[in-house]
Amino acid sequence: MAMNKLESIFEKFINKSSIFLNHEVLRHDFIPDELPHREEEILKFGEILAPSLRGLKCSNLFVYGKTGTGKTAVARYVLRQLQKKSLELNRKVTICYVNCRTIGTEYRILSSMCSAIGVKIPFTGLATAEVLKRFKTRINDLNVSFIVALDEVDVLVKNHGDDMLYALTRINEELSQSKVSVIGISNDLYFKDMLDPRVISSLSEEEIVFKPYTAEQIKDILLQRVRLAFQPNSFPESTLNFCAALAAAEHGDARRALDLVRVAGEIAERKGEKIVREEHVQEAQRKIEHDRVFEVLSSLPLHSKILLYSAYMLSKNNNEATTGSLYDVYRVLCERFNVEALTQRRVNSLLTELAMLGILDARIVNLGRYGRTKKIRVNVSEETFKKVFSTDERLKFLGLSGK
DNA sequence: CTTCCACCGGAAGTACCGGTAA
DNA sequence: TTACCGGTACTTCCGGTGGAAG
Numbered sequence: 001m002a003m004n005k006l007e008s009i010f011e012k013f014i015n016k017s018s019i020f021l022n023h024e025v026l027r028h029d030f031i032p033d034e035l036p037h038r039e040e041e042i043l044k045f046g047e048i049l050a051p052s053l054r055g056l057k058c059s060n061l062f063v064y065g066k067t068g069t070g071k072t073a074v075a076r077y078v079l080r081q082l083q084k085k086s087l088e089l090n091r092k093v094t095i096c097y098v099n100c101r102t103i104g105t106e107y108r109i110l111s112s113m114c115s116a117i118g119v120k121i122p123f124t125g126l127a128t129a130e131v132l133k134r135f136k137t138r139i140n141d142l143n144v145s146f147i148v149a150l151d152e153v154d155v156l157v158k159n160h161g162d163d164m165l166y167a168l169t170r171i172n173e174e175l176s177q178s179k180v181s182v183i184g185i186s187n188d189l190y191f192k193d194m195l196d197p198r199v200i201s202s203l204s205e206e207e208i209v210f211k212p213y214t215a216e217q218i219k220d221i222l223l224q225r226v227r228l229a230f231q232p233n234s235f236p237e238s239t240l241n242f243c244a245a246l247a248a249a250e251h252g253d254a255r256r257a258l259d260l261v262r263v264a265g266e267i268a269e270r271k272g273e274k275i276v277r278e279e280h281v282q283e284a285q286r287k288i289e290h291d292r293v294f295e296v297l298s299s300l301p302l303h304s305k306i307l308l309y310s311a312y313m314l315s316k317n318n319n320e321a322t323t324g325s326l327y328d329v330y331r332v333l334c335e336r337f338n339v340e341a342l343t344q345r346r347v348n349s350l351l352t353e354l355a356m357l358g359i360l361d362a363r364i365v366n367l368g369r370y371g372r373t374k375k376i377r378v379n380v381s382e383e384t385f386k387k388v389f390s391t392d393e394r395l396k397f398l399g400l401s402g403k
Numbered sequence: 404c405t406t407c408c409a410c411c412g413g414a415a416g417t418a419c420c421g422g423t424a425a
Numbered sequence: 426t427t428a429c430c431g432g433t434a435c436t437t438c439c440g441g442t443g444g445a446a447g
Contacts, residue, residue, distance in 0.1 A: 107431060125423035127430055301434095323410065343436060348411070364411075368445025371409025406447080417436075423429085 018231065019269045019276065025228040026262035028255060031077050036224060037217045038070050041208055045078040048206050049181075052093050052145035053086060057179035060169060060203050064186045065210025068253030071185050074210075075149050082147075092144040100156040106164040109156070110135060113148055132167060136174060143177040154188040162199050169202040212252030219244040221254050222261055230265065235276050239264070242278050246285065260284050293380055296357055297388040303342055304350050305388075305395060306333050311360065311378045312385060321376040323348060337394075351376065 024030055035042065051058040065071050079095050086093035096116035098109050110131045111121040119138045121131055139146055148168070150156065157165070171180050184203050192200055213221070222244055226235045243264070247257030263284035268276040300308070310329040314321040327344050334341040342350075351374065355362040361377040378385075389395050 105432070122423065124421060124432080125430060127423095130423095130430085342434095344410085345412085345437080346435060349435095352412090364443095366443040366445085367408080367410095368443070369406085369408060369447085370445075371407085372443065373408095373410050404447105406445105408442105408445100411441080413438105413440090415436100415438085418434090420431105420433085422431090425427095 018272075018274055019234045019265055020229060021231055022229055023262075025225055026258055026265075028258075031073055031080070032224060032228075034224070035070060035073055035077060036220045037213065038074050038210075041070070041074050041210060042078060044208055045074060046081070049078065049082055049147065052082070052147060052179070052181065053089060053091050055091065055145060055179075057145070057172060058147070058181045059205035060181055061183045061206045061208065062186075062204035063183065063208045063210065064189055064191065066189075066212055066251055066253070067187050068247075068251075068255035068257075069210040069212055070254060071187075071210050072151055075151070075183065075185060079147070079149060092142070094142075094144045094146045095149070096147070097149045097151065099151045101152045104155065104159065106156075106160055107131060109150070109164065113146075114138070117142060117144070117146070136171065139178045139180065140175050141177070144179075146178055146180045147183065148180070149183040149185065151185045152187065153184040154186040154191040154194075157191070157194050162195050165199050165203060166196060169199060213248070213254055214252065215244050215248035218247050218252065218254055218257050222257055225258060226261065229261075230276075234268075234274055235261070235265070239276050239278055239281060242281050246281070259288055263287055290384060293359070293384050294388060296359065297380065297384065298391065302339070302394060303347075304354060305392065306330060306337065306339070307347060307350055308354065308359065308378065308380075308385075309333065309389065309395070311376050315378055322373040323351065323376070324373060326351075326376055348374075 025032065045061075048061050049058050063071050063075065076097060079097060082093060083095050085091075094116055096113050098112050100109065103109055103112060107124075107126075107128050110128065111123065114121045114131065114135050117135070117138055119134055121134070150165075153165070165182070165184070168180065168182050182203060192204075195203070219240065222240050226240060229235075240261075243257050243260045246260060247253055250256055260281055264276050264280040267283050267287070268280045271280075273280075297305075297308075307326070307330055310326050310333055311321050314325060314329060319325065323344070327347055330347065331341045351360065351362055354360040359379055361379055362374045364372065365375050366372050
């Protein structure tokens with residue numbers, strides 16, 4: 001019986017779905033052959049990078065715009081075309097794309113730049129300056145145009161400052177053969193305020209700003225992908241409009257829209273339906289949010305979880321948690337756990353991190369005579385919360401599932 | 404008006420880890 | 426082997442602060 005059900009799940013998968021044609025095109029890292037409503041940006045991008053094909057140094061470029069406005073897609077698209085063209089014409093252009101959120105340190109960024117030109121660098125052990133030196137020596141021998149795209153540079157600068165950017169923008173002064181150009185991509189519109197003026201002026205020789213998509217534009221984007229991704233007629237226009245409207249409400253985030261489409265499709269498929277409807281999209285929206293929270297929560301370090309649990313307990317007793325009261329509860333819990341409690345300073349930092357992840361609301365409030373503190377409110381549904389805590393071995397004996 | 408609470412949050416330092424170079 | 430590197434996670438120290446109480 002159970003076996004039959006399991007088998008039918010596998011069967012469904014193998015017999016190609018009734019809804020999807022090609023699931024891949026809805027993934028984040030998929031770059032379509034055409035990027036609707038970004039022609040202008042693509043052309044400008046191309047114009048700026050074109051000199052590299054003639055062995056000239058191209059201007060450094062600074063790109064900014066909110067999430068899901070197509071910055072990354074355009075950048076990768078243009079770079080791919082450029083690479084293709086350079087091979088056709090037999091010109092030496094080397095491209096290195098780095099996402100500074102995933103590769104978040106100066107050392108590792110430099111080391112991926114090195115590997116782009118075939119220099120092997122150990123993943124730790126060297127001085128950063130040494131890695132830069134090796135990069136310089138090698139690249140000078142190669143006589144190439146080198147283009148680094150630093151996606152989400154704001155993350156790098158927030159954590160490690162702009163020293164590396166400075167070094168990169170000045171690197172050409174020490175090179176006689178090759179040229180290095182830098183493309184900085186940022187979600188944060190106020191990113192420039194964090195930079196040294198010298199870095200700003202050399203990094204933003206050129207600038208491209210990506211505006212959020214309108215609902216109409218998102219609709220076009222979705223239309224293009226839906227045609228590739230779904231069986232004909234299984235994703236009606238009304239459903240598509242609904243997705244576009246939802247995403248447009250969230251500052252025109254195309255990535256969000258594609259997520260909605262993909263997950264809604266998966267839900268419809270799992271229910272064995274042939275057509276994706278609005279209710280599937282609504283369910284998708286809930287699922288995406290739930291998954292996100294669950295994912296973030298379960299990957300949290302132990303102390304953050306205990307902290308969260310403390311806040312949860314306080315809110316259950318109708319006490320508004322302040323840093324102080326929360327810390328008291330936290331210490332008691334740690335003792336019960338046989339875990340050494342962290343200092344309040346550290347706890348405060350963890351709290352700010354949790355707040356940034358959107359798991360907590362932490363407002364700083366002034367109570368005059370009674371000091372200044374953070375008011376903390378947990379932002380997670382009880383259901384999600386229980387699920388996370390009952391799946392963590394170390395927290396099990398709290399017996400949360402029983403309560 | 405001043406005082407002063409209960410914390411905030413920056414800066415610097417410590418310990419450890421996994422690694423290289425000579 | 427020794428000296429040193431960067432990254433992470435944490436501690437210690439401490440100056441700073443908005444506004445109710447006095």
